[in-house]
Amino acid sequence: MEAVPARARGYAVCAAFGALLWLTPPPLAWTPWWTALPLAALYAGGERIARRRFAGAFYPVLLAGAFLLPPSAAALVPLPGALCSPAGRQPFAPRRIRRAAHLATAVWAATWTHRALGGADAVVDMDLAAALAPAGAAVLVFCLVLALVDGGMPAPADRLPPRPLTRGLFLRSLAPVGVHGLAGLMMAVLWRSPYGPVAALLVLFPMGVSWWVFAQYHQERTAHQATIRALVQAVDIKDRYTRGHSERVGQASMMIARELGMDEQRVETLRFAGILHDVGKLGVPTRLLRKNGPLTPEERRVIELHPEYGHEITRGIAFLGDARSAILHHHERMDGNGYPYGLAGVQIPESARVVAVADAFDAMTSTRSYSRARPVAAALEELNRCAGAHFDPRMVSALTEVITRDGWHPVVTADTPHPPSTAGATTPPAATPVPAPGRPGAPQKEPR
Incomplete structure (x- = not known):
């Protein structure tokens, strides 16, 4: 069973006890059970189907409860479904309790906001028109609330910065939960109707159709990820010194794409590009990829x-x-001295x-067969020194700004025998590898 860090266990316990505060007032005798119990049963069934079949969450019923019930009664609605839903992986009980506490807290806060407005x-x-603004709030x-509590769990568990995690969760959840909220509002109004x-x-029927469409997209995306994973694993097996480099x-x-304000589809494309930029190494002899020391001109070609x-x-x-x-042009240079086409x-x-900036940054901050890792600050300084001649200054500036603000916390699933340096970490003094001939001003690394 996977060990849960003490920080994470403490966070889960605090979340659970915090959720109990929302469930105590008012007295249970005042709870409108004729509404709360059917909604709780409906959520429990819908959540189980949504997670098993559609790999998603089932929030319309929770939000309908937030629009129909008092705060403490609405906070009861997610408990049966969350405590019985698939937990994914062990430990099951803490994961279910944590999810129940998070949902109860989020529903309580949403209900309180809705009633206050x-x-x-x-x-x-x-009055659907008058209900739209409070429902939106x-x-x-x-x-x-979900972003704050869900983003707070990986932070103590994995020592990750909470701010980018929380911001990312919040922004990604707005559109889908907004649709669920509209469905929940329609359910609430019809529930009160004759x-x-x-x-x-x-x-819920049109919601089911939309979930089916999303499930098809999810399956397609899973197939894409499997294709990319297979290619990356093949490169990692062949070139052990760059294992984890692609991710x-x-x-x-x-990070660069998001800092530049690109849309999410473009960000995803650039993530694919970064992961697969070195897939062509499958066509390079293994002895060259694993050679210790500088390459000869023929080997370099x-x-x-x-x-x-x-x-x-x-x-x-x-x-x-x-x-x-x-993939084809990530070794081109701004001054025209790159390859393959200049x-x-x-x-x-x-x-x-x-990708050129991202590749050079990770190459400098990772231990290789021919060089030792540089500190993150030194790598950023070198990128800025080479901006204009080797790299696009706009891309260098974007990477510098985002890493200065959020730090460099690479998440690598591959087995990395030579882990990269992280922001604030101490690393040995950088060795001076042999620079590529005929390319002055470039960061000193082999073209690998």
């Missing part, structure tokens, strides 16, 4: 073919899109300019 009266009067609070709870259940470059590319190999290997993978351009400036695709 007069939403309860609008639902009783079946309740959804925002629901998302914010047609009663049976009519409210009809709202870190994908993460750094994603062979290794410099790997971007073209990678472009060919990924030719038939349609979902990569613009990522293939980054492109310069804006001739180099934007995706390739992002």
Whole structure:
């Protein structure tokens, strides 16, 4: 069974005790059980189906409870479903208790917000227009509380910064939970209408169709991830000194893209590009990839073919899109002295300019066969020194800003025998590897 750090256990206990505070007042005798019990049963069944079949959450019923019930009664609705839902992996009981506590807290806060803004009266009067604003505010609070409590768990467990985790969870949840909130509001209004709870259940049918569509997308995305994982694992097996490098470059590319304000689809494409940028090494002889010390000019020319190999290997993978351009051109330079085609400036695709910076950063902050890791600050200083000649200054500036603000905390699932340095970590003094001939001003690393 996976060990749970003491910090994480303490956090879960505090969350559970905190949720109990919302369940005590008012007295249980005042709880409208004729509404709370059917909603709790409906949520328990829907949550189980949603998690097993659609890999998603079932929030419309929770939010309908927030719009229909007093805060403490609404906080009871998620408990049976959360305590009985699939936990994913061990330990099961703490995970279920933590989820129940988080949902109870979020529903209580959303209900309190909804009532404070007069939403309860609008639902009783079946005034949908007047109920929209309080319901929207309740959804925002629901998302914010879930982001705060869910983002707080990995922070003590994995020693990750809570701010980017919380912000990412909040932004990603707004659109889907907003749709669930609208469905929950329609359920609440129909529940109070002369047609009663049976009519409210009809709202869930279009939600079921949308979940089915999402499940198809999720399956397709899973297949994409499996394809990428297989290619990366093949490269990692062949080149043991760069194991984990691809995932870190994908993460750094994603950080740059988000800092530049790119949309999520573009961010995902650049993550793919970063992860697969070195897939062409599958066409390079293993003895060259594992050679200790500097390469001869002939060996260097062979290794410099790997971007073209990678472009060919990924030719038939349609979902990569613009990522293939980054794979082909991530070793081009702004001054035109790169390879394979010697492109310069804006001739180099934007995706390739992002990946080039991410690749160089991780190469400098990771221990290789021919160099030792540099501290993060030294690597950023070197990137800024080479901005304009080697790298796009805009990409360098974006990476510098995001790492200065949030730190560098690479999440690598591969087995990395040579872990990268992290922000604030001490590393041995950097060795001075042999620079690539004919390329002055570039960071001193082999073209691997």
